[in-house]
Structure formats: C-alpha cells, structure tokens
Amino acid sequence: MPDRRLFFLAGAALLCIVAFMTIGLRGNIGFVLALRAMKLAALLQVSVAIAVSTVIFQTVTNNRILTPSIMGLDALYLFGQMLLVFLLGGLGYAALDAQLKFGGEIVVLMALATGLLLPTLRRRADMGLMLLAGIIFGILFRSLHSLLARLVDPNDFAVVQGASFANFNDVRTDLLAFASVLTIAGIVIAWRTRHVLDVIALGADTATGLGISWSRTVTGLLLLVSALVAVSTALVGPVAFFGLLVVALAERLVDTRRHAVLLPAAMLTAVIILVGGQALFQHALGSSSTLGVVIEFVGGLAFLVLLVFGSRK
Amino acid sequence: MIRIENVSLRHGKTQILHDISLTIAKGGITALVGPNGAGKSSLLSLIARLQPLQAGRISVDGFPVDTTPNRDLARILAILRQDSIVTSRLRVRELVGFGRFPHGRGRLTPADYAIIDQSLRQFDLTDLADRFLETLSGGQRQRSLVAMAFAQETDYLLLDEPLNNLDMYFARELMRSLRRIADENGKTIVIVLHDINQAGAHADRIVAMKSGRIVADGAPSDLLTPKTLQAIFGFEMQVETVDDMPVVLHFR
Secondary structure (H helix, E strand, O other): OHHHHHHHHHHHHHHHHHHHHHOOOOOOHHHHHHHHHHHHHHHHHHHHHHHHHHHHHHHHHOOOOOOOOOOOHHHHHHHHHHHHHHHHHHHHHHHOOHHHHHHHHHHHHHHHHHHHHHHHHHOOOOHHHHHHHHHHHHHHHHHHHHHHHHHOOHHHHHHHHHHHOOOOOOOOHHHHHHHHHHHHHHHHHHHHOHHHHHHHOOOHHHHHHOOOOHHHHHHHHHHHHHHHHHHHHHHHOOOOOHHHHHHHHHHHHHOOOOHHHHHHHHHHHHHHHHHHHHHHHHHHOOOOOHHHHHHHHHHHHHHHHHHHHOOOO | OEEEEEEEEEEOOEEEEEEEEEEEOOOEEEEEEOOOOOOHHHHHHHHOOOOOOOEEEEEEOOEEOOOOOHHHHOOOEEEEOOOOOOOOOOEHHHHHHHOOHHHHOOOOOHHHHHHHHHHHHHOOOHHHOOOEHHHOOHHHHHHHHHHHHHHOOOOEEEEEOOOOOOOHHHHHHHHHHHHHHHHHOOOEEEEEOOOHHHHHHHOOEEEEEEOOEEEEEEOHHHHOOHHHHHHHHOOOOEEEEEOOEEEEEOOO
C-alpha cells in the first residue's frame, strides 16, 4: 500500500516540476528554460538534502521534533562564513575560489558537528535535554555570528548578509556541480543504509545486540547529515522548519517509519513543497520572495503542533 | 561456553563489580539472582558488549566480546535488556523480523519468514502479529521482544528480567518456552530473575550475586536453603519442599 502512495507522490512531484518549468514562459524561451533548469536543479538538491538529513537525524536522535537546523547546524555554518569574512575581509572572502571554499566549509562543518553532537548523543540524553542543548548551540553560534558582524566593516557585512537568509529565488548556481556530487552520494549512502537505519531506530542497546557498531555507525551518519546540511545551506541559506514539516507530512502520508518507504516519501514531499511552492509564488503569483516566509510559517506551526499534541513517539 | 575472567566495573567512584570470574557451560538455563543493585544487569550487559569492558576478559564460545566484530557476535549471542523501549511505529511481526537482521542485513528470505512465524508461534503472538506495538500491553510487548531475540537464532540468549510486566500465566508460559528451547534446541540461556521460585522451578543452575560479588552458585536444590538465602538477601525465609522442589516462602 505505501508503494501506491509513493507512486502518487512521485506523480505529484513530477507535476510540480513541469509546472515550475512551464508556467508563465515569456521572451527567449531557450534562455528562460536553461535558467529555470539550473534553478530547478538547485531546488531539487535542496529538497533532497534537507529531507534525507532530517530523516536520518531524527532516527539517530530517536525523536520526531529535532532537525539538524533546530540543533543549530546551519547557524554553525553561517558562523563559519562570518568568521572567514572577519579573518580575510570582504574582498578576500569574495576572492576565494567558491568551490574550494565550499569544500573546506563542508569538512569543517562535519568535524565540528560531529565533535559537538556525539558527546550529547553518547549520553543517551532525553529529548528535553537534546532540544535544550540544540537551542543553546543555536543561540551560541548566532550570537557569535552577530558579535563578529558588529566587528567587521559594513561593506564586508553586506557580503555575508546575502548568505544569511533563506532565499529560494537567488540560488548559488556556481556551486551546483560540486553540490550535486555530494547530494547524489548522500542519496546513495542513505538508500544503502536503509535497513541499518531501521535497526538504529530501535535504540542503542537493541541495535548493538543486533550487530550494529553503534558509535561508528552513528558517527558516519552524523557526518553525512552535516554534509547535506552544508549543501542546502550553501545553496539557499538556512531554513529552520522545512525539514521538520516535510518529514512530519511524509510520515503521516505513508504511515510508516520504515526507511525504505520514508526516505523516498520525504524526498518527494520536499520536492512537491519546494518546487511546487516556487512555481506557484514565483511564476504564477509573481511574488518571488515569499516562499521562504510561508514555508517557515507553516513549518513553525507544524513544530508547535508536534510539540503540543505529541509526536506519536 | 561463556567464560568470564576477573571482570571488574566501576562507574565513577562506585565499584559495581568486584573481580568476577564465572564459567557458564553450553546448554541449559542459568539464573542470576540477587538483591537490587547487586550488579546482575551490569554483568549481563558486559557479556553482551553493551558496555565497554574496563578490566578482565569475557569470551563467548572462544570469541572475546571486546574484539570480535559486532556483526559476528550478533549471530552467536542475543540480548534482551530490561525495559527496552521501542519507540518506532512497528507491527509485532516487523519487530520480530529485526531478529533476522544479523543474518541478512535486512533482506528477508522465505527461510527468514518461516523462522519469524515459528518465533511468533513459540511465544503465542500469532494473533497479535499485525498489531502495532503501541497498542499492546506491557506484557505483550515484552513477549514480542523475547520473540525477537529468539528469532535471532543464536546459541546464547541473555535475558534481563524478562518476567517484568508479565502476569502469572505468561510468566509461566515464558519460562516453559525457555525451558523447551533449552532442552530441544540446545540453547544456552542466562536469565536475570527476581522471582526466586521461578528460578528454582526452571533453572539448572543459580548464580547469586550481592554487592558486585558472586556469593553462591549451584543447583537450585543446593542453593535454595534458608541459610544461603539469608546470606544473599539478608533476611530469614522459610523453604518448604513440594514434589521434590524447593519452594521459598519469601513473602511471609
């Protein structure tokens, strides 16, 4: 039965993609299509990266409310950007080779995220503690970010500011090729570990009893999550509640937590919301910058609903 | 054979296990008994490599638990922890199916399905197989977890207080099932029990622990005497013999 629902989701996702490519075509069609294809590629990557990273993160932390961004992972990424500008200056930052910088950032983010999150996970902390730790991490990095923002030159600040807000309209197409390698690798790894993820969801002791090397597997998964967060944050900027919204919706649609079904369902749901929403707002309604706001608003509501009415833990 | 040599464990300043050495031969049921905080569960989780060994050596069938790849161990030894909480939304059959994970890494063959069905039958779960775990009572969930450990088809089965949450009927059924799989399938079962009479009725050997040390070890008929029991639990209790079986009147 979930297969039929997946089929339906795939159809809807395809429709959204077609709508995104065709609604409101004007002028030089070839040029517009090429431009839209680039943007589509970026949006697809962001959808997939956020969906996969959120599903894996929720499974590893064993809850339905945390997402990498609620734990402050993208705040960490932005702080890294600011630190670079602070150290190199706006010109030096702009002069950095984009792909080299991106590669370096991913490595640093992976190292920091694992270093910070592993000890928390190792203590098998309960949800409240995890949530609290995440919020504090997030505040810490955001405060450090704004501290540095006050210290740099206003011109330099303008350089970082562009990277600090979610913007689905102005995606970084120059990083597309590099990012797509990571995203595809991420999908392949996630798919291959789908059965392992099912076992991980049973908790550390049971998973160990079933032959999973817990620390090693969880470290690997967290590295994957941080790489995917870096991809989406680099391409469009931070989105706090999108992952939560997507996974909560997908889980209700397919009514299972089995990763063989949930992973594709979450990816497709993300594509439907992001590409479909962008098609609606940008091409049909012509108000291009609102999608980010709408997604965060609905996602925030979903977060509150999950928090208040329980997440069917 | 499970061989435990000079194992000690401390958490911070508290010494949980003091230099424990114990050999459990292959086959039969060994019950670990003792008052709360005696270190029974800690010892069990050390054997099942759920905690890192701090001092000493443990091997199962000659495989040291700290250096043998986890995957290989999962085919030799299964563990059921006290209050394992499963938060995934799963049906009973799916949960029991996870017991096959060490063998096929998640891919289930017809042979696996046969084993899952047999395991469900063994623990009286066939009627509940398609129910979600969260709709079950504590005892039914406990039986599902035992069935999962059984489906792992390991020679060694470690169970930490599996009778928790079970009513008298299912406690008896579970102990009888364990007795049967020990006798018929030649499994080695190590079980932490609080009900001394269940241990007396079903175990081949009782190992009693107190404050991180082994204080008594032997067949139920040798161990269940007022004197030994007082040494273990710290209070006097009457022991009667009914049908050649010692019955401890610990509740009086």
